[in-house]
Amino acid sequence: MDQLNLGLAGGDDFTDVAHIFYNAAAEMMPGQMVFMDGFTLEDAMSVFEIGEPRLDSGFVPPGEVRREFEPLQPLLPEEVCWILDRAFACEMEWHSGNMLAQTVFTFLFVHHLAVIEPDAVPMRMPQSQAEFARPIELITVVVRAAVWGMLKCCDLSWRELSKGNVYDGEDWQGDKCDVSLLENTTVRQCLALLDEAMYWISNTHRIPVQWRDALYSRLLMRKYLLQMMDANVYRHPSQFKSLASMCREQLRLVRAFPSPAPSPESPAHAVLDPAVSRRLNTFVPIRIHELPPQEQTWKTMSSLVDGWSDIYRLSVTTDVLSWEIDGVTTSWLPSVPPKLPYIRSYIQSVFYDGVLVLNRFTPNWLVNRFSIEIIGMPYDAFVTNVKQRWTRRQPPLLTNLEDMFSDLLVKHVRCHWFNPPRKRRYMMQSLPAWHAIYDQILSIVSRLRPTDDSLAGEHVPATWDALVDRTPCAVLMWRTQVVRDVILSGFQLALYSVNEIPMAYWYLVRVIDTILTCVDSLKSVSACHDSVVSLELGYTHVLSSATQLLCMALFSLTIRQSTIPLSMQRSSFDLRHKWAFDAAYAQVATPQVNLPRFEDYQADLEDILADKDFSPRETVLHAKALYALLLEGDHAGGWAGHARHHRRAVLKMLHGACTLLEDIPSTVEDITKLDRTRLKWDPSANPWFPALVPQEAPVGTSIEDVQVPDPVNPC
Template sequence: MPEDDLADEASHLTIDGDNPNGDDIGFAAKRLAHEARKTLSSGGGSRGIRDVTQEFAAAAKLLQPGQLVKDEYFTLFEAVGALEIMDPKMDSGYVPPGDTLEPDFDVCKGLPAEQVLWIMDELLRLTAVWHDGYPLSQTIFTSLHVDRLLSPDNRPPYHLFYGDTALLVMTTEQRLVHIVLRAYCIALVKSCALVLHTIQSQNFYEEEDFVTHLFGRELLPSTGANDAVKLIDEAVKFLDGADVDKVMRTALLERLQFARTYISLLVSDSADWNTLAAMGRSAETHKLAQPILEAFSDKVQRQLATSTPPRPMIIISWDEALERWKAICADIVEADRLTCFDVCQSPHALHRAIWAFAYREPQPNTFARAYLQTILFASEQITEGMAFFDLMLTDMRDLVLAGDVLVDPHSFLVEIPSDPRHKCSRIVETFMDKAFDEYMNLYRMVCQNRCRIRRTFTQSVAIFDSLETEAMRTDAELDGITPGIVLAGEDGPGNVTLTPLTSWVKYYKLQTMAWTIQLGFETDIYLPHELSMMYWYLMVFARRERKLLEHIERFLAARQKTFVSSRDARQDDEAAASQEWLAVLHKQADFTALLSSALWQVSELLMTLCILQPAKRDYAQEQLLYDVRMKSYLGIAHDPIPTLEEYKSATQSDRSIEDTCNNINGTIADAKSCLAYMKKTTPEQGKYIGTGEQWKREIKQLETTCVAVAVQTSQLRRVADKHGKLLGAPRDQSLKGAVEVSIPPAGSRYHDWWVVPQIREKKT
């Protein structure tokens, strides 16, 4: 419409005189006419187009790192209006010119065996993608055959056709669709329902881990898993006598057998997933398939109950899909192996096994992690003869009360109220009830993704700190009934009494604090200049843990002396096993403290020499930055963390570069000796029953990390010597122009928890 005509059309808007709101509408019409003339007259009657890409890029370069630009008048309404309607990337209802609103493929028509084979393989591929966290609307639901089965107007027994059609008059190609393909689709849909049930019954994070939305559809609720198996059996029986090529019949039977095995494994409590992993023949026969792309369509999304724009869809090949299926099966087999009876008898071995499972490569997907949780938490006991209560009690006995009557299972069976064992066991049981949920989270939360493990553990720190208060009260109550062993003070005059429950809670609090920092390195949440501070704090936590273990070891040795007159060999055995376990924990804490000390010194030296420096932030305050970074630990009431001033005081040193490098090398040598000790431990001593390979692999990674620290230290020493700055105080030196440093990202390190800066001399 011409400009003048548009303006005149707006000005000619008339108002019905009887309308009580006529004045308002008339004013709006006049304003519309005025704005139309003003808008259309700008730019000489036509709107000009100017490319501002280069200007925008130039303006963006003027912004400082971290600087925000905000237009106070750019409201949510404008933000939503910026989403373009009719853009296929944002508008799932957009229909291109010449296209139809709905797919026009006839799902009832017969198909040759080659095309049926391709559809089955494509569904298998999309199911693998769905397991990776992509929604059903963009994977399995894009199948028009599945869409028809799930259609709201379809009813049991969920046929593909509309109305009554006798199967007896169908051709072989029609029977391949209505018997074979239908049975396969129903079995696959029911398998998805079982997978969803497993995931939703355990801890997981919606959208972040897995998309559970059904988009308004139901997964054939009137058909059970057994019904799906029967349909598969009927399809197999049909194929045995069908007029289909022998090779093609074998290929179709393999797919049906896969679907049958898959759904059977999902409903079975004890099953061997290795049978599903044997898919070599399926890979070979896939080349017989003939693509029929029109059997799948993303137009199905228009009928689904969702307003979410489509996600970028991952495209994987058939071979990649098979590898993902094999990985799922291997993860589930490993989950069964790591939760066997022998492993579950030891809480520490079980905990190490769950960590080993979480760190499999590639990382297990959501279903595999939910499957592991189901094994551990679906019933009232971890394994046969090992209830959750017994697991927690065994942990206390192994760590702080080996051979003590307080945690003897028989003490909890005493029913005489006047018996001290009865009184103490009730007190301990009350404390265990309060600590139970957080203790079990030590096992459950490791089954989450990395970011969630770290985030949940940061929340656990405050909970364990509050439990420590409760443990102190419980220890005092127990000491009033059965006084414990009293030893001379470790750090001066005075006597010290073992507070077992307090020590037990404190150990897990310190261990959790160390895990949160190490997971922070793995998830790359620390900036390069923060490595020094975080490794220093990790060293502090490890040293506190080591001191606590020394305290526990002293009382264990004193308790062993009281067993001399006892004829109960079980007490001696428990004490000996606990002593070996504490020695291993002691070495692990030593190693963590030593390696973190070495990396702290390396990072601090790089900052001192102006090689690593924080970005310039004009309005940043050092104390506020510290408070934000250490927020998870600031609320600790018992043994609060060192302050910023204490950290800065610890980093001030007058040592020369050469002395610092020598100290780092000495620290690394001590760390290697700790690894040498752990290398010689048996699975029973180190509590790595069932995870021996992972134990050896991690020690090898840590040894390589130690070597890398020594190599980078030598490199820095060589460059400093070359520039004549090896002697003198480090704070008076600067190698900024002579050295460049890179921080390797997670995945490319020798061990993801230990960041070794890569030091290189700049080429002139």
């Protein structure tokens, strides 16, 4: 009987009405659906929210009591300082991918801007010492200006994020819940309010000096953030660079003087309502999101400021390979935190705004840069040489090739600032287009009049004829590097099962072999061994050779880790490499180079197990020596530019991976004696290669627990 007192909706006098629905659906076929005009999937999802406490964002748990928020409640300067810090935390959490209703809109002053207008609040003289220490101007002038600045920063960020470079609902959350972000307010108005608030702080005598400085620093930080988001790196590059430096310095000052958390009885805590979504216009059940510690907020803001510095550096970089290297090496380094979606979108906009590349070049300019940086020959020289040596009556279709090539280069460079899963997906989808370009260039070159300088395999002077004949190798090398990155991304995203890991290492060995063949062909016609093109090819050759050796050793090492027989692995092999057999390849005459075939995998597996002379340990040591060679001196140069330090960090990471694998078996026969649990893959420490932890290491030991000596200074 006690259950009758629970107050269930509708009581307990229920009537079974299931037969009504059975009769109504009697004429429907299994799987058939009925749609109604105006009833959307969003409406259907909203049905589940009603009455279900776990999903109902408006549900108030029994016993929950929240302090009433009073916008004009006088506050101490230190309480206001803490409130401004939490406003920064709300904003940075939105930039980190949470919803506005979970972050910025939980800051309740956002919904009471009209209440705290100075003109709406009657001014009166303080009647006591307590009132004197809590000037109402801290709310109507300081907090109001800070909230205006925060909302305008969110508005400017929202406009950049909504360009489509990153994806709403995937990288960021754009639902405004019908709350204003001051879209119709100008940046100049917000800056004027901030200047007014800073002027008041500087001239008031009702705030202790230390809190005047703290409040002033936070408002100045807000002003710099607003100016940065309103700045244009191409319109005023020196101002953009200067603002980024000022933001960094101001952030350092703010972090140096943290604000203490108010006492539990302080009314400042009522400013934040994590469950504010109960009162907002939203269709999605929203969980309560706890704001992180303030130090984490400053780290996120530091990442934002560093991103602006990267934007300026990239905006003055006109080498396509420098952009490529920067994007690739940054994504390869687990020690480099991923860039915020706002920064990733901004970088893509800086590279291509839909009309111009780098704000001053047409997309076809990229083809010329590709030709210069990969081959060492301007694209105009390529076109002229092709026309002079053309042997057919109909002219070559170069215009269509150039347009398709430039479009693919734009998308390829920008994809390095996608999120990792989407970047992998795009790269897989772009491979047929790269193969089509390779097919067209190969077809054009095959129809040229041969010359003595274009004999394959001979070291000849770098004439235009010889370079033109090697152009297909340049495109094939680029495409094969995309294949390499697709395979490597599978390790970073932890996609491979135990049985698929040896397949991935095996295919990497074959793919890198194609890269080395292309590099050798291009190097054979290099005009100057001291040129940037030659240096870049030399770096690529050594790096690829070392990585191939390491993959070969791990291929032999992980074969025995498989948990199913070889005869049962074909389906897994075909499923993992289905992207290599896209239907679009059937429309291209030239067959793919180095297709992943299970028969080849099976043959190579048997060969390496039967090779008595192969030593996994010696192979790793050889790879380590090659990485050390690149680390000596300045071999990470080439087209790296400002990304040189990232290149060196990647080399150190790979050198360290070899160090952690030095104790692997010396012979193939000894692999069977290796305890498979000693191989630890940890993408947060090394994205591609495992560590061999000591035999006596406790369960749960990670790669970070294993000490790796400095490759340059082992002592």
